[in-house]
Amino acid sequence: MAATNPTTPRNRVTAHLRAIVSGRALVAVVGLLSFVLLFSYPTLSQLSRIGVVWDWPEVLQRNWAASYSVAHFHQVPLWNPFACGGMPLLAHPLSQVLTPLFALPVTFGADIGLHLQIPAHLAIAWTGGYVLASILGMGNLGRLTCASIFPASSWFFLHIGVGHINHFPEAYLPWIAVLVWLGTQRRSLWPWIAAATVFAIMFGEGGVYGCTHAALLVAVIVVWRAAVQKSLRPILGAIILGLFAIGLAAIKLLPTWHVMQLHPRPVDYAEYNPVRDLLTGLFTRQQFYDRARLGQWGFWESGAYVSPAAIALAVLGAVCRPRRSMPWIVAAGVFFILAIGAPRPWSPWALLHHLPFLSSERVPARFLMPFTLVIGVIAGFGADFLTQYLKTFGVILGLALLVVAVLDAWQVSGPNLDAAVAGDLPAVKWSPEFRQFHNSDPWGAYPVNLANEGSMRCNEELDFHEDSHIKVTGYNQPGYRGEQYLRGPGQVTLGRWTPNALSYEVDTPANNVMVVNENYDHNWRLVKGNGDVFSDGGLVAVHLPAGKQRLKLVYRDYFFLAGAAVTLMTCVAALTCWRREI
Secondary structure (H helix, E strand, O other), X not given: OOOOOOOOHHHHHHHHHHHHHHHHHHHHHHHHHHHXXXXXXHHHOOOOEEOOOOOHHHHHHHHHHHHHHHHHHOOOOOXXXXXXXXXXXXXXXXXXXXXXXXXXXXXXXXXXXXXXXXXXXXXXXXXXXXXXXXXXXXXXXXXXXHHHHHHHOHHHHHXXXXXXXXXXXXXXXXXXXXXXXXXXXXXXXXXXXXXXXXXXXXXXXXOHHHHHHHHHHHHHHHHHHHHHHOOOHHHHHHHHHHHHHHHHHHHHHHHHHHHHHHOOOOOOOOOEOOHHHHHHHHHOOOOOOOOOOOOOOOHHHOOXXXXXXXXXXXXXXXXXXXXXXXXXXXXXXHHHHHHHEOOOOOXXXXXXXXXXXXXXXXXXXXXXXXXXXXXXXXXXXXXXXXXXXXXXXXXXXXXXXXXXXXXHHHHHHHHHHHHHHOEEOOOOOOOOOOEEEOOOOHHHHHHHHHOOEEEOOOOOOOHHHXXXXXXXXXXXXXXXXXXXXXXXXXXXXEEEEOOOEEEEEEEXXXXXXXXXXXXXXXXXXXXEOOOEEEEEOOEEEEEEOOEXXXXXXXXXXXXXXXXXXXXXXXXXXXXXXXXXXX
């Protein structure tokens, strides 16, 4: 075989292309590691501490209950006996179970696992922005700019400061944009199916708002591309995306929909944010989670800092790259108008509230999150223009503006991460048997749970936190009769306790009622023994015949099982499409 000549024109071109690829890869890796370490250092340096501000106890409790069910009992975390006297867990709209990143709290515990998700989501957002800039044809500096502006904005860190980790899934927005843009370019189903998979992951992480934002971003991109291409193909692709997203998310979507029907969170008013408040949230450098309220909600809901240096690049991109920037300018306008809210009944936000999936959403200022993403894309075009037309000077100027923008955002955003590690993990006395505890402080639930006790009072988005909904009795309250007892004469003994399954030995001389000290849910089933499950004043109870027997109660959510079947069939359909395309 003849030796390959490295000096032939073809081989020189190949070597040149490899050098470019390896150079870009090095730039991407260095940029990613530098960004993630810089912005997550306050948390990574104090992993053993916990968040105590606002919703942190709630999310720690929910993630601890889910990871404890999986790691200790090897059960799917369907039921949460540790919160509010008992409530659904996986079906909760903000649960973060059905995501690959759930492996972190399962492996390391809720406290460290949630802290590790901070750099993980920063990396997801940064790499998504980098790839998005790549498919939009930007050079290295444009890619670094597009990748950095969105995750550096203060919205991410403000929400982490107060424990709003249900906004972690916003980090997937750039990847949604990547896949949808590719779908409009190629005659393939796979970008649309991949985008649907990302939607399902976002919903599985509790990203109810993130999915809404992503859907609106998809709508803008698809409508723009359909108009430019003069084709309905992007619209058809979006329909395919929606169908696959519903199917892949059905394993959580169906049980969550059912829970929301039983425990709705109606919003009877449409909120309004004056433009000056939104501009304050975007441009003030006083971005602290405990800052005085801006509008109806705390400042953490309005802050989404964008550095003046980033704005300068975005203005340059909009002016000098108008055609390439236009869909993103349109998206920025849509998100900003929605962030204003509803000053009038016909305002876009008020009209969206008539849709089923949006009727219970609040805080329109959260649309500033995707707004910062599209600003980052436009700024990337600005940086790309500088490098192409001003050559060396442009590279220096663009790089200087990017460094200033990132460091400025770091100074503004970074201090909010201190709230995520503001407290020490409490020392608790472990209870050998699970029991309910009446805690006076709803925000003190997490230490109670770490002691293997249920916290009757808890901070909760749905109506489970209301005193009228909690029917259990704490062991520290008058009238406590145990975690299981009989209404009449007889004896009941606990066999085995797990979150989703309860076993008992019962001996009663006559017909009787066994009461379990947990809130009733219609998904509790009797799978062993004779009797009928019913609600006894809001508690789980079983009508028993006379005699001695073993009972086993299991929490079996048929909406979860139906959703799992739909998700499985959707996965089969996706694999079938893949095999046909290859």
